[in-house]
Amino acid sequence: MIVRFTLNNKPVEVDVDPRETLINTLRLRLRVKSVKRGCERGECGSCTVLVNGYPVTSCIMLTIQVNNADVKTVEGLVGDSLFEKLAKSFIESGAVQCGFCTPGILLTAYAGIKQGRIRSAENVKEYIGNLCRCTGYVKIIEAIARVTQEAHE
Amino acid sequence: MGEFKFIGKRTPRRDAEAKATGSLKYTYDLEVPGMLIGRIVRSPYAFADIRRIDVSEAVKIGAVVVTPDDVPQKPYNPRLISIQEATFKDTYILTYKPRYLGEPVAAVAATSEELAQRAAESIRLEFERIYKPILEPLEAMKPDAPRIHERIMKGDRWIEVENNIAARLDYEEGDVEWGFEEADVVVDRTFKTGKRYHMQLEPKAVLVIPEPGGRITIYTTTQSIHNTRILISQLFDIPESRVNVVRVPIGGSFGSSIQTNYLVPIAVALALKAKKPVKIAYTREEDILDHSNFVFHFKIRIGARKEGVFTAAEFTNVLDVGAHQVQPYPLLGTCLGWFVSMYKWRNIRYRGLAVYTNKVPGCALRGYGAPEVQWAVETIVDEIAEKLGIDPIEIRLKNYVGKGDIFWGQGPTVKSVIRSDGVPELLLRGRDIVGWNRRGHPQEKTGRFRRGIGVGRGFHTSGAGGPISGEVIDYTGCILKLNEDGTLDYITALQDHGGGTLDAHVKIIAEELGVPPGLINIASASTETTPYDVCTHASRGTYVGGECARRAAQIVKQKIVEAALRIIGKAVNPEALKIGYDEELKQPVVYIEGSDTKITLAEIARTAWQRNWGTIGAFVTYRATSAPPSFTVYFVEVEVDTWTGKVRPIRVVAGADVGTPINPDMVEGQLHGGFAMAWGMAFTENTVYDQDTGEIMGRGLITDYKILTAADVPAPEEFTVILASTNEPTGPYGAKGLGEAAMNPAVAAILNALYNAIGVRFYELPVTPDKIIEALRERGDLGW
Numbered sequence: 001m002i003v004r005f006t007l008n009n010k011p012v013e014v015d016v017d018p019r020e021t022l023i024n025t026l027r028l029r030l031r032v033k034s035v036k037r038g039c040e041r042g043e044c045g046s047c048t049v050l051v052n053g054y055p056v057t058s059c060i061m062l063t064i065q066v067n068n069a070d071v072k073t074v075e076g077l078v079g080d081s082l083f084e085k086l087a088k089s090f091i092e093s094g095a096v097q098c099g100f101c102t103p104g105i106l107l108t109a110y111a112g113i114k115q116g117r118i119r120s121a122e123n124v125k126e127y128i129g130n131l132c133r134c135t136g137y138v139k140i141i142e143a144i145a146r147v148t149q150e151a152h153e
Numbered sequence: 154m155g156e157f158k159f160i161g162k163r164t165p166r167r168d169a170e171a172k173a174t175g176s177l178k179y180t181y182d183l184e185v186p187g188m189l190i191g192r193i194v195r196s197p198y199a200f201a202d203i204r205r206i207d208v209s210e211a212v213k214i215g216a217v218v219v220t221p222d223d224v225p226q227k228p229y230n231p232r233l234i235s236i237q238e239a240t241f242k243d244t245y246i247l248t249y250k251p252r253y254l255g256e257p258v259a260a261v262a263a264t265s266e267e268l269a270q271r272a273a274e275s276i277r278l279e280f281e282r283i284y285k286p287i288l289e290p291l292e293a294m295k296p297d298a299p300r301i302h303e304r305i306m307k308g309d310r311w312i313e314v315e316n317n318i319a320a321r322l323d324y325e326e327g328d329v330e331w332g333f334e335e336a337d338v339v340v341d342r343t344f345k346t347g348k349r350y351h352m353q354l355e356p357k358a359v360l361v362i363p364e365p366g367g368r369i370t371i372y373t374t375t376q377s378i379h380n381t382r383i384l385i386s387q388l389f390d391i392p393e394s395r396v397n398v399v400r401v402p403i404g405g406s407f408g409s410s411i412q413t414n415y416l417v418p419i420a421v422a423l424a425l426k427a428k429k430p431v432k433i434a435y436t437r438e439e440d441i442l443d444h445s446n447f448v449f450h451f452k453i454r455i456g457a458r459k460e461g462v463f464t465a466a467e468f469t470n471v472l473d474v475g476a477h478q479v480q481p482y483p484l485l486g487t488c489l490g491w492f493v494s495m496y497k498w499r500n501i502r503y504r505g506l507a508v509y510t511n512k513v514p515g516c517a518l519r520g521y522g523a524p525e526v527q528w529a530v531e532t533i534v535d536e537i538a539e540k541l542g543i544d545p546i547e548i549r550l551k552n553y554v555g556k557g558d559i560f561w562g563q564g565p566t567v568k569s570v571i572r573s574d575g576v577p578e579l580l581l582r583g584r585d586i587v588g589w590n591r592r593g594h595p596q597e598k599t600g601r602f603r604r605g606i607g608v609g610r611g612f613h614t615s616g617a618g619g620p621i622s623g624e625v626i627d628y629t630g631c632i633l634k635l636n637e638d639g640t641l642d643y644i645t646a647l648q649d650h651g652g653g654t655l656d657a658h659v660k661i662i663a664e665e666l667g668v669p670p671g672l673i674n675i676a677s678a679s680t681e682t683t684p685y686d687v688c689t690h691a692s693r694g695t696y697v698g699g700e701c702a703r704r705a706a707q708i709v710k711q712k713i714v715e716a717a718l719r720i721i722g723k724a725v726n727p728e729a730l731k732i733g734y735d736e737e738l739k740q741p742v743v744y745i746e747g748s749d750t751k752i753t754l755a756e757i758a759r760t761a762w763q764r765n766w767g768t769i770g771a772f773v774t775y776r777a778t779s780a781p782p783s784f785t786v787y788f789v790e791v792e793v794d795t796w797t798g799k800v801r802p803i804r805v806v807a808g809a810d811v812g813t814p815i816n817p818d819m820v821e822g823q824l825h826g827g828f829a830m831a832w833g834m835a836f837t838e839n840t841v842y843d844q845d846t847g848e849i850m851g852r853g854l855i856t857d858y859k860i861l862t863a864a865d866v867p868a869p870e871e872f873t874v875i876l877a878s879t880n881e882p883t884g885p886y887g888a889k890g891l892g893e894a895a896m897n898p899a900v901a902a903i904l905n906a907l908y909n910a911i912g913v914r915f916y917e918l919p920v921t922p923d924k925i926i927e928a929l930r931e932r933g934d935l936g937w
Contacts (some may be wrong), residue, residue: 090173
């Protein structure tokens with residue numbers, strides 16, 4: 001099946017089996033390696049991508065579902081001021097350890113702030129459902145909260 | 154200690170940008186032309202004999218297939234930390250006799266993941282016999298129990314396995330009977346843990362590339378590139394010089410790749426047969442079948458006099474090791490070591506047994522038995538304090554093993570004297586910060602939500618070094634060289650699991666040389682370009698690796714100064730020259746104090762190159778003569794919902810004695826992560842086995858293995874980190890390790906807080922809400 005969508009601001013066209021998951025299209029066909037495979041059950045969030053601005057776990061989404069959609073990964077957000085602020089905040093506050101969960105959490109946080117779902121430091125905790133095994137989330141919450149405050153000031 | 158220029162400062166880790174922008178490649182991200190994808194065929198039964206493996210369909214669809222007939226049939230142990238004579242070998246790359254559900258029996262490689270999966274599914278296993286799995290060590294030890302293994306190898310000789318006992322270690326010191334007679338109070342308890350899974354975010358992966366001339370290159374998720382090379386060399390009879398293992402960034406590990414993971418030799422076998430590169434990446438469910446922790450069964454009896462001094466301790470430790478040994482023998486030693494190094498028991502007796510069951514092989518998980526032992530000990534110590542009417546902090550201060558005492562955390566063959574000790578400082582400061590005196594008694598607490606405060610004190614070693622060479626291998630090595638433009642390359646085999654180990658080394662080198670960290674490159678590493686390092690484990694990265702780096706920097710510094718003297722000429726001797734950062738020139742210089750004479754490091758490097766003086770560099774191999782304890786103290790406040798049995802953390806005070814913190818951000822990160830893992834160990838994490846089939850319930854799906862999410866941890870402002878003002882004389886700039894100490898006593902603090910809230914102690918982990926409700930119901934105290 002031919003599927004057309006926008007990936008990181010560029011139009012792409014792929015010919016996929018209807019059963020193919022978005023993560024496999026992104027990683028194996030389009031070589032987007034920032035999308036990490038952590039569980040393939042939609043649980044860990046390492047494979048998070050933005051589809052029309054919403055964070056989704058690409059391991060349980062079919063590629064045919066993104067026909068005509070706008071798909072973004074961290075590669076496509078380099079240069080975006082909110083994303084750069086978030087990434088900088090993560091880097092400077094020690095919120096990155098092994099880094100495997102980092103792209104997914106950054107995308108979730110980016111969408112949350114952009115869509116006004118993360119409004120304050122308090123609801124960062126409730127909003128970020130991605131799993132991280134290294135940091136205990138404390139510095140991740142702080143890094144996101146810092147940017148949230150700035151965004152609403 | 155003077156002011157440091159770089160050490161102790163908060164600095165961002167240098168790989169963070171590549172991680173945040175997704176450009177850093179992990180093993181699973183690697184691809185090479187012509188690469189095949191491998192899949193493993195696993196036993197659907199926990200204990201069985203296979204008669205025949207029919208691979209005809211797989212071959213027909215073009216897959217490369219390996220069965221037990223295609224791989225070397227010699228027993229191995231995937232973990233090479235112990236010396237050979239103390240290494241127990243019972244694992245085969247592929248086997249006709251699977252001993253746990255999920256054990257690899259065959260493997261395939263094909264041009265795509267889908268084709269490989271089809272080929273794997275087409276393989277038919279004919280079973281000769283299917284046995285009922287043995288899942289409990291106490292059952293497995295019975296004389297009439299079927300034998301999971303009959304003969305295994307210890308070092309290079311075969312030994313018989315009796316009563317499914319994989320390894321044992323006994324120890325006695327003093328007169329235990331007399332000690333218990335002297336006691337005014339004796340507490341006797343039985344403890345059992347869950348079988349936790351590491352849940353590192355990156356499932357294990359490997360890429361093997363065979364090359365002409367019989368060489369192979371391996372990229373894999375490992376904590377020890379050198380031990381992976383040695384194992385593959387031994388298993389396949391390929392000289393080490395023809396096996397190159399490359400260090401790849403790793404997505405967390407927590408002990409799960411101290412050993413070479415089972416997929417590595419399987420991928421090597423496939424690649425050698427296919428004569429093509431082969432990549433295998435576990436699914437999450439396969440990863441759970443590759444490694445999880447041991448199950449710990451403890452029986453502990455402790456006696457104390459009424460003034461709060463211990464008189465005797467007896468500790469029986471039965472480890473459920475699963476179907477194969479990933480070296481539980483040294484774990485029997487460390488459990489004893491953690492126990493003995495907690496408090497002065499005066500008279501002790503230890504009996505340690507490692508027992509086979511038909512479960513996923515157990516391996517180290519952050520702390521190597523210390524979180525479990527410290528939970529048990531700190532529980533009993535709290536109980537004794539209560540019985541004697543002594544404050545829990547006081548009884549700890551009175552009895553703990555501290556400065557000047559002998560410490561042997563890593564077991565009886567790794568002893569050293571404690572030279573730095575921040576315990577009193579951490580206990581007393583933490584007590585004030587958490588508000589210890591407001592904790593009250595559980596009997597006074599009523600209503601639906603009840604809060605409690607608890608304390609846990611413990612430690613971990615920094616590495617496994619010592620003055621004498623024992624049963625544990627522990628040394629490292631590094632190369633540091635000055636490049637032709639004055640920058641430096643730092644070359645080490647140590648791994649960074651995410652804790653910032655190599656960044657710490659760079660800061661140490663920068664401090665020693667007086668040059669900015671930005672000038673120092675962390676070079677890519679592989680076994681053929683680095684001196685041996687045993688493994689990045691045992692919280693030794695900063696302490697052992699950092700000291701090795703410092704020593705290399707010391708040598709390089711001396712050589713830089715000598716070269717500078719050759720250029721400048723007028724100083725009386727090298728000691729008259731200093732290295733420092735010149736603010737005007739914005740680069741490091743060598744200068745003579747009180748004179749205008751100076752020369753830039755870049756100029757020295759350039760001159761040495763242009764005048765053929767040779768490379769300024771150092772090659773150092775280093776073994777630490779000590780394995781000092783990093784003490785940690787946790788104070789935790791919890792709130793229990795007596796209607797639902799749910800517990801949530803309210804407040805945490807994490808105190809750490811890491812000596813000099815190299816980077817406070819990374820120190821805090823370890824404590825935050827350690828607490829979260831401890832909370833999971835206390836309340837949620839377990840892999841439960843179906844007693845009939847030996848299958849992990851929920852088929853090992855991650856959806857059934859609950860680690861904490863951001864919503865479950867305390868708010869950042871309620872998590873306070875305090876650091877002791879200590880200095881470890883044997884560590885680089887006074888530093889010690891932290892990765893494991895960051896977690897170890899937290900479980901005890903959490904469960905002591907739970908007791909303080911509801912007045913119930915739990916001796917079996919995890920403490921799930923139903924257990925809490927049941928305990929409250931029995932007491933007629935459900936709060937509603």
